Amino acid sequence: MISKRVGKVEEIVDKSDKLEDIRVNINGDIQRAYNYPKMTGKVNVGDEVVLNTTAVELSLGTGGYHFVITNLNNLESNLTEGGHIMKLRYTPFQVKVDSVEEQDSSYHDKFDEFSSLENLPVAIGTLHSMLTPFVASYKRNNPTKKLVYIMTDGASLPIYLSKNVEMLKNKGLIDSTITIGNAFGGDFECINIYTALITAKEILKADAIFISMGPGIAGTGTKYGFTGIEQGPLLDAVKKLGGMPIAIPRISFADKRDRHRGLSHHSITVFKDIVNVSVDIPITMYSEEKINLIKEQIKDNCLLKKHNIVYIDNKNTKDDLDYFGLKVRSMGRNYEQDKEFFEAASTAAYYLMEVCDDSRRKND
Structure with a gap:
């Protein structure tokens, strides 16, 4: 093996x-x-x-x-000094972490005292490459608000592999990171998505949360055989805890595979068959031909009956990335080669800001 x-x-x-x-x-x-x-x-x-x-x-x-x-010339290493929770359990590579929930943690009681996320907005993507455009758009418009990134174990397990996370943290665009499941290396370690969400709200005082797997994804070309299917249970968890689940759709017109053209079959499967609750799905207003294809896909799969689909005119993605000097790449393609993909994540940030703007809510 x-x-x-x-x-x-x-x-x-x-x-x-x-x-x-x-x-x-x-x-x-x-x-x-x-x-x-x-x-x-x-x-x-x-x-x-x-x-x-x-x-x-x-x-x-x-x-x-x-x-x-x-x-063989240096057998010493030290992932963490404290902690009693193991990740990569029962393998030769199991690592000890200091989990936020464990009994010796100073935060232990926070989890039993928790009652609700109180409509805290949580954007959930399926690919790690959605992180940078979302962060750029959110932080350019909300530089003082706290953004927490929760990394799942759907792909890379060490958060260290992501140079994007390191860069975004160094620029002050991600305030804190949490790694869950068998993923490890975040500022905070959690056992599952529920305790991670509670940590983000109660301990880190997040104004917004972004969730995705780390670099990489596993796919098989079958309906259910891809790790991005985790988006469904993650959206359910946010709703269960009283948060506002915002789903970032996977959209591309550069991918040569027909199943990923327009609204990817990954997104359609999650939105139609996997997620159990109604969620907000922001869609960028692309060119007429492209948006018509997406609307047709939404109609054919009866997604309007289940979810709140909102169309947003967003032409700021490239400016937001350039403002922070950020470059993006997904599946080997840069912004110019697959801009609709990156705009989808950026648009989720703009939607999040719109629905969470107290002044707008009062004027409605």
Whole structure:
């Protein structure tokens, strides 16, 4: 199940205390690999490392890198000093984290005292690449409001793999991060989405929440066989706790696969068959031909009967990204190549701001 090779570190291209981008020599062939120092210790040029080479051997596009399993020259690592909750449980890679809910936590009682999210807006996406355009639009217009990112375990488990999260945090555009399930490495660790939502509201005092998996996604081309299906249960959880669930639709006119053209079959499946509650779905007003296709898809799948679908004229996405000097990419495509995809996430931020604007609500 795991392909392993021993390599020698030839070069450290980029490094931080969370992620090292290295080049390793495997039988004379120089190849790329990632090392998580908190898990497997820091590497130095000349170190011998054991590598998980499975994804590269399978020629995977997502997650197609070597990863260091252990550094034979440095066996020391320290993910966290405290905590008693394990993630990646009962595997050779299980890690100890300091979970917010655990009994020794100073926040332990917060969870029994919780009553409601009190209509706190929560935007939920299906791809990690939706994070940056949403954050750019939200924070440009609300620089002082607290935005919390909850990362699920639908794709990358270490949050360290996301250079976007690191960059957005360094720019002050994400105030705090929470990792849930078997995902780890956030500012706060939680066992599940319910306690993560409570943490965001009661402990971090969030004004808005964004939820998505980390980098990567698993898909099979079947109706239900994709990790983005988690959007349904996540939306249900927000509603269950008294929050405002806002679903970011996956929309593209650049994807060559017909099932992802316009409103992706991933979104249609979630909105039609998986989510159990009515949610808000903001749709960007694209060009006439494109919006007509989306409206036809919505009608054919009877989504208007179940959800609140709102059409919003948003032409600010590129300006918002440029304002913070942000670049975006999804499935290998940049903004110019797949702008409708990124606009969908940005539009969710504008919708969130509109419905949460107290002055507008009073004037309605």
